[in-house]
């Protein structure tokens with residue numbers, strides 16, 4: 001590839017070209033039966049995705065946002081509850097909490113993993129809440145509302161530290177709903193169980209998104225809830241289909257939130273390649289790390305804890321002069337992104353929660369310095385070298401505090 005060819009942030013075209021024949025066959029099969037909603041394609045995908053995630057059940061829904069909302073409601077989150085998550089995530093996490101009728105609240109992230117800091121969660125539960133061991137109810141001191149669930153986000157494909165989160169959830173009677181929308185196939189080493197566990201198999205339930213750019217993406221919208229809990233799976237099936245327990249018998253008011261058959265068929269085709277794609281992403285992450293280390297770059301690379309097998313939905317680094325680095329890379333036709341520039345507690349949409357700058361300092365500092373580099377399974381080594389070269393040239397040296405100490 002020539003030196004000044006564009007390096008995209010993601011390449012969604014090549015994998016579809018490679019799978020074109022199989023994907024078109026899915027469409028033809030759907031046309032042949034006009035089975036567009038539900039049916040064997042959806043059921044087949046649900047079986048295979050549950051197996052892939054080491055979960056007993058998977059229920060296909062219309063998006064990751066609906067997956068989160070349905071999982072929260074099915075796990076017993078009621079209107080008026082407080083649900084905890086992190087301020088560094090896509091807004092869909094908190095939208096789903098609000099749509100379930102609850103009020104989102106935040107605990108800060110760990111500076112290295114960018115995921116929920118279990119110690120901050122502990123502090124929140126111990127200082128902001130009162131627990132009644134008799135009723136096993138946890139109530140927020142100043143809001144006076146029950147705190148009923150926690151949503152750790154496996155951001156960038158990096159697992160949240162689940163052991164301590166699950167342990168606290170157990171102690172304080174909180175439902176854990178994993179936001180695994182960026183983490184299809186990521187794994188966590190549970191010390192408690194002494195084995196590796198898949199994202200989406202650890203909480204009471206988990207939500208996945210199949211938005212086209214995710215590690216497993218549809219050719220349109222899609223999502224899934226995974227769970228080992230039969231009752232939760234049944235409720236999510238009801239919620240996605242107007243609260244029906246059978247046709248035209250509505251136990252509750254539900255939603256139009258189904259996964260359609262063509263998308264399910266497409267996802268079945270792609271699921272067969274997911275493990276290989278994730279391995280490529282991990283390989284590219286290793287390569288980026290190696291090149292940055294060799295160049296002694298003034299950057300902080302992603303940190304993968306020993307208990308995490310990340311799937312690198314995104315490869316995110318920290319630089320001191322982010323805007324300049326992005327501009328320099330843009331000049332060399334290298335696309336970058338920021339995930340995410342404004343923490344949720346500082347978004348206009350959440351001004352009503354009353355948070356000010358400084359409320360979640362770890363997240364706020366990260367949000368000023370993070371930049372996401374091109375990352376997708378087909379990324380070439382030559383392009384990675386070009387990206388690293390450009391970053392190294394542009395990243396400012398501001399002293400030894402900028403060098404990662406592991």
Ligand SMILES: *Cc1c(COP(=O)(O)O)cnc(C)c1O
Pocket residue numbers: 063064065066089090092093153179181182208209210211222223
């Ligand atoms: C993509 C994403 C969602 C929402 O998924 P949609 O399918 O777009 O509704 C939720 N949470 C996170 C962390 C995401 O990245």
